[in-house]
Amino acid sequence: MEKTLSWITTDGKEGQLIKEVFKRKVEHSFRSKIDFDKFVTPNISFGSKTDTLEEFLLTNTWGRPRDVVRLLNSIQKKSPNAATMDEDSIKASLDDYSRASSKELIDELGVSYGPKILQALRLGINRKTFSTKQHLKDALAPTLGDKTTNALIDEFFQLGLIGGYNHQNGHYFWAHRGENFLKGHHQIRIHHALWNDFSIRDR
Numbered sequence: 001m002e003k004t005l006s007w008i009t010t011d012g013k014e015g016q017l018i019k020e021v022f023k024r025k026v027e028h029s030f031r032s033k034i035d036f037d038k039f040v041t042p043n044i045s046f047g048s049k050t051d052t053l054e055e056f057l058l059t060n061t062w063g064r065p066r067d068v069v070r071l072l073n074s075i076q077k078k079s080p081n082a083a084t085m086d087e088d089s090i091k092a093s094l095d096d097y098s099r100a101s102s103k104e105l106i107d108e109l110g111v112s113y114g115p116k117i118l119q120a121l122r123l124g125i126n127r128k129t130f131s132t133k134q135h136l137k138d139a140l141a142p143t144l145g146d147k148t149t150n151a152l153i154d155e156f157f158q159l160g161l162i163g164g165y166n167h168q169n170g171h172y173f174w175a176h177r178g179e180n181f182l183k184g185h186h187q188i189r190i191h192h193a194l195w196n197d198f199s200i201r202d203r
Helices: 017-027 053-060 065-078 087-092 094-113 116-124 133-147 150-159
Strands: 043-046 049-052 162-166 171-173 187-190
Touching: 017 053, 017 065, 043 053, 043 087, 049 053, 065 087, 065 094, 087 094, 094 116, 094 150, 116 133, 133 150, 133 187, 150 162
Parallel strands: none
Antiparallel strands: 043 049, 162 171, 162 187
């Protein structure tokens, strides 16, 4: 059985390890000790939905330490003089964070599918949720033609560009959380971290 290192797991005391990575990185970025709970906002709201910092990290990253570093670098870049890491400074960083995350994925896909993959994604991904695999394939087909296959959609899933979504119970299914493949009854959800770059956060 293949074993993978996962940072989306609980340590039984501090909660998800990915939040602990975030916390330690922040704390060790200062010469003097800081109170993390006073420095970093505990909640982030989008519209009527409010997430804890932990929920935000689980939703808007792929659960890897490098995602945390990328997010923190984007926060520092957009709000270099901020006295605290508040909701506004985190939100202000999302365009930069989303663009960098999207570029990494598209560069990887470009190796197999060439430069047209960028155009296909920019034109085809115009919403957060697609009702089926076929719905997403139809959106990409005008640009990619016969390259728009189930194998392509499965590669999107394995790379983390998309996940499965069961609208009946509100559950998400992602490759980085241990799912092996999309199921037929799943809707297709674009990863939250990419919403800003694809300009679909408000759609």
